[in-house]
Amino acid sequence: MDLKKIFESLYGHTRQEWTDGSGDNENGWEEERPKIPNIRMPKISRIWFILGGFFILFTVILPGLAVFLTDLYWFEAYGFGSVFWRRFTARWELFFIALVPAFLIYWINWNYAWKNGLRLMNDASGEDVKFNASKWVIIVVALLLAVVNAMNAMGSWSTFLKFMNQTAFGESDPLFGLDLGFYVFTLPFIKYIQSWLQGLLVVTFMGTFVSYFMTRSLALDGTKITTSPRARLHMSLLGALILLVWGGGYWLARYELLFSPTGVVFGAGYTDVNILLPAYKILTAAAIAAAALLLMNFYKPMWKISAVLIGALLLLGWVSRSFVPGLVQQYRVKPNEYELEKPYLEHHLDYTRRAFGLNDVRTIDITPENEVTPEELLADQETVRNIRLWDYSPLLRTYKQLQAIRTYYDFDDVYIDRYMLNGSNRQVMLSLRELDLSKLQNQTWVNMHLEFTHGYGVVMNPVNEVSPGGLPFFFMKDLPPRSTVDIRLDRPEIYYGSMDDFYVLVNTDVKEFDYPMGDSNVRSTYEGNGGVELDSFWKKLLFTLRFRDTEILFTGALRPESRVLFHRNVREALNEIAPFFIYDSDTYPVIFDGRIIWVQDAYTWTHRYPYSKPVMTADPTLRHFNGVNYLRNSVKATVDAYDGKMSFYVVDEKDPLVQTWRKIFPDIFKSAGEMSDELWKHMRYPEDFFEVQTDVYRTYHMTDTNTYYNREDVWEVTPAGRKRRISPNYVTMKLWGENDPEFAIIVPYMPLGRDNLIGWMAGRCDPENYGELLVYKFPKQKLIYGPAQIEALINQNPEISSQLSLWSQRGSDVIIGDLLVIPIGKSLLYVQPLYLKAENGELPELKRVIVSTGGRVEWDETFAGALEKLIGKKTSEKGSAVRPGSVAEMVGGNGTGESYGENLSGERDIPALAKQAQELYDSAQEAQRQGNWALYGDKIKELGNVISELEKRSKE
Numbered sequence: 012m013d014l015k016k017i018f019e020s021l022y023g024h025t026r027q028e029w030t031d032g033s034g035d036n037e038n039g040w041e042e043e044r045p046k047i048p049n050i051r052m053p054k055i056s057r058i059w060f061i062l063g064g065f066f067i068l069f070t071v072i073l074p075g076l077a078v079f080l081t082d083l084y085w086f087e088a089y090g091f092g093s094v095f096w097r098r099f100t101a102r103w104e105l106f107f108i109a110l111v112p113a114f115l116i117y118w119i120n121w122n123y124a125w126k127n128g129l130r131l132m133n134d135a136s137g138e139d140v141k142f143n144a145s146k147w148v149i150i151v152v153a154l155l156l157a158v159v160n161a162m163n164a165m166g167s168w169s170t171f172l173k174f175m176n177q178t179a180f181g182e183s184d185p186l187f188g189l190d191l192g193f194y195v196f197t198l199p200f201i202k203y204i205q206s207w208l209q210g211l212l213v214v215t216f217m218g219t220f221v222s223y224f225m226t227r228s229l230a231l232d233g234t235k236i237t238t239s240p241r242a243r244l245h246m247s248l249l250g251a252l253i254l255l256v257w258g259g260g261y262w263l264a265r266y267e268l269l270f271s272p273t274g275v276v277f278g279a280g281y282t283d284v285n286i287l288l289p290a291y292k293i294l295t296a297a298a299i300a301a302a303a304l305l306l307m308n309f310y311k312p313m314w315k316i317s318a319v320l321i322g323a324l325l326l327l328g329w330v331s332r333s334f335v336p337g338l339v340q341q342y343r344v345k346p347n348e349y350e351l352e353k354p355y356l357e358h359h360l361d362y363t364r365r366a367f368g369l370n371d372v373r374t375i376d377i378t379p380e381n382e383v384t385p386e387e388l389l390a391d392q393e394t395v396r397n398i399r400l401w402d403y404s405p406l407l408r409t410y411k412q413l414q415a416i417r418t419y420y421d422f423d424d425v426y427i428d429r430y431m432l433n434g435s436n437r438q439v440m441l442s443l444r445e446l447d448l449s450k451l452q453n454q455t456w457v458n459m460h461l462e463f464t465h466g467y468g469v470v471m472n473p474v475n476e477v478s479p480g481g482l483p484f485f486f487m488k489d490l491p492p493r494s495t496v497d498i499r500l501d502r503p504e505i506y507y508g509s510m511d512d513f514y515v516l517v518n519t520d521v522k523e524f525d526y527p528m529g530d531s532n533v534r535s536t537y538e539g540n541g542g543v544e545l546d547s548f549w550k551k552l553l554f555t556l557r558f559r560d561t562e563i564l565f566t567g568a569l570r571p572e573s574r575v576l577f578h579r580n581v582r583e584a585l586n587e588i589a590p591f592f593i594y595d596s597d598t599y600p601v602i603f604d605g606r607i608i609w610v611q612d613a614y615t616w617t618h619r620y621p622y623s624k625p626v627m628t629a630d631p632t633l634r635h636f637n638g639v640n641y642l643r644n645s646v647k648a649t650v651d652a653y654d655g656k657m658s659f660y661v662v663d664e665k666d667p668l669v670q671t672w673r674k675i676f677p678d679i680f681k682s683a684g685e686m687s688d689e690l691w692k693h694m695r696y697p698e699d700f701f702e703v704q705t706d707v708y709r710t711y712h713m714t715d716t717n718t719y720y721n722r723e724d725v726w727e728v729t730p731a732g733r734k735r736r737i738s739p740n741y742v743t744m745k746l747w748g749e750n751d752p753e754f755a756i757i758v759p760y761m762p763l764g765r766d767n768l769i770g771w772m773a774g775r776c777d778p779e780n781y782g783e784l785l786v787y788k789f790p791k792q793k794l795i796y797g798p799a800q801i802e803a804l805i806n807q808n809p810e811i812s813s814q815l816s817l818w819s820q821r822g823s824d825v826i827i828g829d830l831l832v833i834p835i836g837k838s839l840l841y842v843q844p845l846y847l848k849a850e851n852g853e854l855p856e857l858k859r860v861i862v863s864t865g866g867r868v869e870w871d872e873t874f875a876g877a878l879e880k881l882i883g884k885k886t887s888e889k890g891s892a893v894r895p896g897s898v899a900e901m902v903g904g905n906g907t908g909e910s911y912g913e914n915l916s917g918e919r920d921i922p923a924l925a926k927q928a929q930e931l932y933d934s935a936q937e938a939q940r941q942g943n944w945a946l947y948g949d950k951i952k953e954l955g956n957v958i959s960e961l962e963k964r965s966k967e
Contacts, residue, residue, distance in 0.1 A: 077556035082587075084543040084550065085578060089657055091588050093678045101168040109164035109207070110157050116215055117153035120249070124219045125149060127241050128226025156214065160207075167203055169591055174200035176674040178667040182365070184269055184621045185358045186279050192667060195619045195641075198266055205263060209256045216249045247308035254305065254324075258298025261328075265291045269621035274340065274352065275720065276359045277640075278622035281351040282340045290331035297324055349720050356716040358622045366623035366641040367707045372772075372784045374712075377747055379795055380838040382865030385882050387836030390745075393752035394835060397438040397743035398842055399427075399474040400874060401483060402828040405846045405855035406472075409483060410442050412854045413933070414470045416490050417527060419463065421447040423509045426599040427474070427741045428693055429754050432496050436754065438743045439486060441471040443600055443607065443652070445508045456562050457521060464515040464523045464537070464576075466505035468492040469602065475874065478930045479957075480950060481847070481856030490526035491533070501605030506541060507579050507655045508609075509598055514558055514577040517542070519568040539654035542576035545569055581609045581650045588657060589613065589679060591672060592646065593639070595700070596632055600652065601693040607652035608690065612697035613659070615668035617641045626703060630736065636703055644700045644782075645669035647686070660686045662694075662781075694781065696756050696774035701739050704784070705758050705772055712786070725763040726770070730799035737798060740831055746773060747787060747834065753777045759832045761797045768795040768839075771832070787834075798830045801841045801863050808868050811861070815845075822850045840864050842874070924961040928954060 086095035125145060177196035183189060223229035228242040265288055274280040279288075301320045344351050364370040380387075388395055403425045410422045422442040429436045445466035448459055468490055472483035486496045492503050504525070506515075517523065517537035525533040545551055554575055555564040563569075578584040581598050595612035602608075618625055620641035627637055636642065645663035650656070661669055662683045673680050683691075709726040713719040729736040739758040746755065754776040762769050770788040775781060789795050796804075805811055818825050828844035841863040846855040861870040862877040871877035935950035 074556055074559075077553045081543070081550075081553050081557045084553075086588075088541075088543050089588075089655065091657075091678065094588060094676050097676060098168065101172050102165040105164045105168055105171055106161045110161035113160045113211055114153055114157035116211060117156055117218065118150060120215050120245070121149050121153060121218045121222050122146070124222035124228075124242070124245060125226060127239075127245075128223055128228040152218075160211065164207065170199050170203060172675045173671055176671050178670040178674070180667045186269060186284065186621075187266065191621060194266065194269065194621055195617050195668070196671065198263070199619060202260075202263055205256060205259050209253065209260065212249060212253045212256060216246065216253060219246060219249060243308050247305050251302040251305045254298050254302035254321075258295045258302070261291050261294040261298060270619070274344070275348065276352055276355045276622075277624040278355065278359055278362070280355045281344050282336050284355070286336045286339050287332065290335070294324075294328055294331060297327055349717065352720075353716050356720060359624070360711060360714065360716065360719060362620065362622035363624050363640075363707065363711050366620045367704055367711075368643065369704060369708055369711060369784070372708070372712075372786055374786045374788060375748060376788050376790075377837065378790050378793065380836070382867075383835045383838040383840050383882070387838060388878075388882065391752075391835050393435070394742070394744040394833065395878075397436075397475060397752075398833055398840075398874070399438070399440075399740070399742070399831065400477065400828075400842075400844045400857060400860060401440055401472070401474055402826075402844065402846070403440075405826055405828070405848075405857075406440060406483065407442070408848075408853055408855055410470050413482070414444065414485075414488055416444070419447055419451045420444050420466065421450070421510070422470070424597075426597070428599065428601060428695075429743060430496075430498060430602075431692075432498075436743055436752070438474045438741070438754070439471050440474055441469055441487070441600065443505050443508060444468045444470065444490075445505055445510045447510060448513060449511075456560075457568075459513070460515050460562075461519055461521040461566075461568055462524050464506065464517055466508060466510075467526050468503045468505075469500060469600070469607065471498075477857050477873070479927050479953065480931060480934045481858055482854075482930065482934055484930075491528075498602055499605045500602055500607070502607065502653045504535075505607060505652045506537075506539070506576055507581055507584065507650055507652050509581060512578065512580040512583055514554075514575055515579075516545070516563070516566075516569065517574050517576060518570070519573045520570060521568050537574070541651075541654035541656070542574040544571075545573045545575055546571045576655065579655070581611060584650060584655065585611055585613070585648050585657060585659075589646075589648075589659065589672075589676075592616075593635060593642075595697045596635075597698055599695070601690065603687070603690050603693065609650040609652060610693065610695075611648040611650065612644055612695075612700065613646040613648050614700065615643045615645045615666055615672070617668065624707075626706070628706065630702075633699065633702055633706070636699070641668075642700065642703060643668065644697050646680070647683075647694060649686075649690070658686075688778075691778050694776065694778070695741065695754070696776045696782065698739055698756065701756050701758070701772075701774045704774075705739070705760075708772065708786070709760070709763075722763075726760040727763045728758055728760060730761065730766055730797065733799070738829065740829075741776075742831075742833065744834060746775075746785065747837065753780070757832075757834075759798065762791075766797040766799040768797045768832070771834070795839065796841070796863075796866060798832060798841075801868075802830060802843075804863065804866065804868050805843065805861055808870075811868070811870055814859075818847060824848050824850055826855055838864060845870075924957055928957045928961065931957060 083092070083095055086092050129145075173196045177192050180191035180195070182191050184191060184194065220229065223239075223242040223246070228239040229237070229246075268279040268283040268287055268291075271277070271279055271283050271287075274282065301324050304316070304320055361370075407422060407425045410425070415421060421444075423445055425440050425442050427438065427440050429438050431437075443466060446463060448454070448463060451458060451463060469487050469492060470485065471487040472485050476484040478484040487494045487498065487500070492500055494500070506517075522534035522536060525535050527533075543550065543554075545554070551564050551569070555561055563575075578587055582594050585594060586592075592613040593616050595614070598609050598611045600607050600609055616636075616639045618638050618640050623640040625638050625640040626633070626642075628634065643663055643666045645661060645666040646669060647660045647662050649658045649660070659680050660683050661673065661680050663669060664682075669680075705728055709728065710719070710722075712726065713724050718724055737758060739756045741754065741756050743752055743754050744757075745752045756774045756776065757771055759771040760769050761767060768789060769791070770786060773785045773787075775783045775785070815825055824847070826846040826848065828846065830841060830843045833840045833842060841861075843861040844857055845859040845861065847858040848855040859870050859872060860874040860877045861868060862874070862881050863869070864881060867881065869877050869880040871880060931950050931954040935947050935954060
């Protein structure tokens with residue numbers, strides 16, 4: 012490809028020759044070219060300019076302005092106006108900081124090159140060639156490229172602010188002895204400046220080259236380059252600056268060795284420290300030397316030598332960064348890898364544990380007993396009474412079938428929490444009845460935005476209680492909400508939730524739908540301060556533009572106190588305020604002070620923590636943590652479901668990242684002490700954080716470098732041969748070595764490739780010990796059954812397998828629940844619920860509970876019955892007896908946990924029978940709505956029996 016011919020054909024040049032190859036003789040050229048005509052722009056009709064202006068105004072400027080101002084109003088409405096302006100000013104500060112030098116560097120260099128080239132052309136040809144538009148073309152091109160450069164810089168606002176407000180970690184790296192804050196805050200900013208400046212100089216060099224070529228101050232003739240002296244000096248200077256900045260990149264690359272992914276160590280290993288570290292110093296010096304030699308072009312043209320120097324620098328970079336390290340790694344390190352890498356392995360293990368908060372894990376060695384004893388059950392009654400019999404998925408289906416009430420209501424997820432009821436902590440599962448407008452039959456604008464504006468009510472049941480027919484026993488249910496426990500709910504409306512976001516207009520002339528009541532509907536008017544008040548025509552116009560909905564402007568239903576609610580998805584709203592956090596995938600509701608409060612865990616993070624291995628997982632629930640190598644749950648955020656009020660509580664004051672963000676945005680954060688004590692009792696150790704920590708701890712519990720190097724003791728949370736990991740389980744239990752029951756999240760560990768248990772980890776949730784991690788390690792020489800082994804024993808049980816086959820043959824779907832591993836005393840109890848649903852139905856019922864300990868498996872219709880069989884057999888073998896009803900008392904009520912007033916003789920009182928009759932009637936009605944007539948007949952038959960017994964008891 013001949014660049015010379017291409018440019019000549021484009022620009023109108025026909026031939027150019029230099030009589031002096033050095034290019035030093037300004038009058039020594041001969042040329043033939045046509046006369047260059049004046050360049051004139053074609054006339055364009057004014058109407059096209061006007062139409063184009065209106066098009067840009069209405070498609071770009073006004074919508075952009077509307078989004079900007081409505082976002083500002085939204086931030087100010089929730090008390091975060093200063094946050095909006097801080098982010099706005101930071102972006103534009105960076106814009107102008109980048110724009111001005113970029114424009115000046117482009118314009119000064121290109122303008123000089125163009126003027127100098129034209130002057131030489133005119134002096135050589137004796138003509139007065141003028142390009143009247145050239146000056147403005149250079150200005151426009153320089154400005155456009157500078158604007159693009161500056162707009163890219165705006166995206167680095169968080170890097171800039173963290174650099175300006177950084178907080179020291181108080182810990183140093185082992186290689187350079189610098190505070191870790193340098194790598195988290197300072198180095199990313201310096202690297203950005205270096206890459207920005209290098210890109211700027213390269214573009215400047217390219218533009219200068221083109222300018223000199225077009226004005227014939229630089230010529231290409233095959234492999235020969237001829238230039239004028241000034242062009243040579245100018246381009247040599249730019250080339251030297253590029254090399255100097257390039258050398259600066261090599262100098263900064265030394266620090267990047269602490270994040271090297273090669274070798275057995277994440278971070279600087281033997282080859283990095285002994286080969287690459289000196290190599291980067293040499294490359295830096297070589298780049299400086301090459302820049303100095305390039306400046307020799309000031310005195311004598313040395314283009315070929317300059318090209319050779321640059322080529323040699325590139326070759327040296329490849330040899331020193333790839334070839335030599337590869338040879339050293341292969342022939343020096345690998346034959347004696349452990350001994351050479353040992354000191355770096357120590358750094359890697361230490362810093363990875365620190366980065367994920369695992370350096371303070373309390374490890375307890377314990378030898379479990381073979382079987383659970385009655386004495387252990389008696390001592391751990393609180394644990395037994397809170398064992399979860401309801402799985403999330405079957406329970407969610409049940410909620411939707413029994414409690415959705417109307418097609419436009421839906422339940423997004425099931426959550427788990429604990430409440431103090433009757434003097435004891437009860438573990439419960441709950442969900443919110445949210446609005447799903449996609450299921451609304453008549454989707455008019457009024458219905459979508461004025462009338463159906465919110466969900467309504469909470470459904471709650473204890474984790475261990477079952478009503479007749481295998482359905483949950485509800486603590487809270489129905490519309491209007493009914494509660495059988497002392498939990499006050501004054502504001503059941505749900506304007507902010509977990510469902511899809513859509514805007515609504517409230518406090519209008521249209522009454523809002525609350526819930527159906529008989530043949531009519533209960534309606535209300537919004538009384539909160541959420542959203543933005545539409546108190547002017549200007550705001551209505553802006554929101555019309557934002558949502559592209561003219562009905563906002565022309566509806567007659569709005570009044571001065573009307574409000575628009577948007578950003579109503581809880582996680583999205585929090586992300587609008589603080590986008591620099593990673594948010595937990597599980598936002599859960601808490602009923603507090605009569606209101607529904609959403610709790611969201613937020614994480615500070617970085618991928619710049621030296622020697623710490625980043626998270627890399629294929630688990631879809633944890634993929635948003637991939638690449639992160641430092642993580643802290645430093646913030647608990649709350650959102651009021653009625654008015655959307657947001658609060659960010661700092662719960663880890665020691666975290667340097669949250670301290671830095673607090674300096675940047677002081678108006679966002681509150682201290683943990685400002686949270687109500689009652690609300691704090693509902694805080695949980697976050698599940699995502701716990702899963703990341705348990706995943707890291709699988710390998711990094713090994714503190715001995717030799718054990719780690721050989722991977723002799725790797726643990727696993729995924730049973731061998733399976734893809735799905737064991738999910739952590741929130742339990743109320745008495746931890747080994749502790750005196751009182753507490754709420755905790757636990758997960759079991761297995762040796763890699765094996766199915767037996769090797770230990771388990773617990774994250775403590777209660778305020779007194781919040782955030783503490785415990786690991787209980789089992790002896791390697793003793794067999795402790797793992798979940799996969801217990802499931803194998805269950806499948807081998809003839810009674811269970813035959814019954815499961817029988818149910819399947821009858822057209823019922825068997826849903827096998829999660830196998831729970833529950834520590835009881837110094838033993839382990841395994842519990843697995845079984846659910847049954849009709850093949851064409853969507854209403855699962857709890858039919859059996861399987862329990863196991865010591866390798867024995869039993870099942871029954873109730874948890875108490877199964878436990879009675881398991882413990883009863885064991886005690887009878889020892890010659891002792893289990894007092895009738897004692898196990899039922901341990902688990903509460905009649906053994907299912909449902910308190911229907913059944914006494915030890917098995918008789919039930921009249922209120923209990925009446926409650927059971929109501930439950931059976933509700934189940935029958937639901938079955939009728941589903942068209943499940945077989946289930947309907949069964950429920951009616953059971954209802955008849957209960958009514959007969961009720962009649963009999965009433966006559967006593």
